[in-house]
Amino acid sequence: MAIWMAYALMVLILWGLTGVTQKLSTNYVSVSLTFVCYAAAYVPIAAIVLWKQPLNWKISGAAWLLGLLSGILNGLGSLTIFAACRKGGKASVVTLLAALYPVLTVALAVPLLQESVRPRELLAIALAIAAGVALSYEGKPSVQEAGGVTSSHRRANQDPSDRQDW
Numbered sequence: 029m030a031i032w033m034a035y036a037l038m039v040l041i042l043w044g045l046t047g048v049t050q051k052l053s054t055n056y057v058s059v060s061l062t063f064v065c066y067a068a069a070y071v072p073i074a075a076i077v078l079w080k081q082p083l084n085w086k087i088s089g090a091a092w093l094l095g096l097l098s099g100i101l102n103g104l105g106s107l108t109i110f111a112a113c114r115k116g117g118k119a120s121v122v123t124l125l126a127a128l129y130p131v132l133t134v135a136l137a138v139p140l141l142q143e144s145v146r147p148r149e150l151l152a153i154a155l156a157i158a159a160g161v162a163l164s165y166e167g168k169p170s171v172q173e174a175g176g177v178t179s180s181h182r183r184a185n186q187d188p189s190d191r192q193d194w
Contacts, residue, residue, distance in 0.1 A: 050110060051119035059110045066106060105129075121163050128160045 053062045077083075105126075112122045131153055137143040145153075 047119050047123035051113045051117075051122070054110050054114035059107065059114050062110045062114075063103075063107050066110075067103070124163055125160055128156055131156055131160075 050062070053065070057065075109122060109126050112126075113119060134143075134145060134149070134153060138145060
């Protein structure tokens with residue numbers, strides 16, 4: 029197996045587990061607290077990366093800006109996926125809809141990065157969009173489907189210091 033495939037399969041496992049933990053955490057704590065815990069978890073990982081691999085910090089201003097913009101967009105995306113889970117979205121639907129982000133990436137890569145899309149890829153994109161539309165038409169989840177946690181239970185266990193719950 030090629031190393032890139034092993035990495036890709038590891039992402040599948042890690043992000044698959046993440047979809048479940050996102051829903052579970054937002055069942056019991058606010059979006060804001062979930063996000064702070066999520067962001068704090070990056071600190072030890074970043075420390076290990078810095079310790080194991082020296083980095084070249086001498087990069088252009090544009091590279092810094094793009095790196096920071098990527099982090100900001102990722103952070104805002106994380107906040108919104110936590111909010112979707114908190115506001116009653118099923119993990120099985122929220123994570124699948126959020127995972128359609130490559131459709132936008134492809135749409136932007138064609139004009140901005142001069143990438144090309146073949147007919148087979150266009151078909152796959154169309155199918156992904158159709159799946160997203162089909163997923164977005166689900167009925168209201170029951171308490172059992174929502175993980176057995178009602179909104180009143182969530183409010184009773186909410187962090188009182190968090191006034192804003194997205």
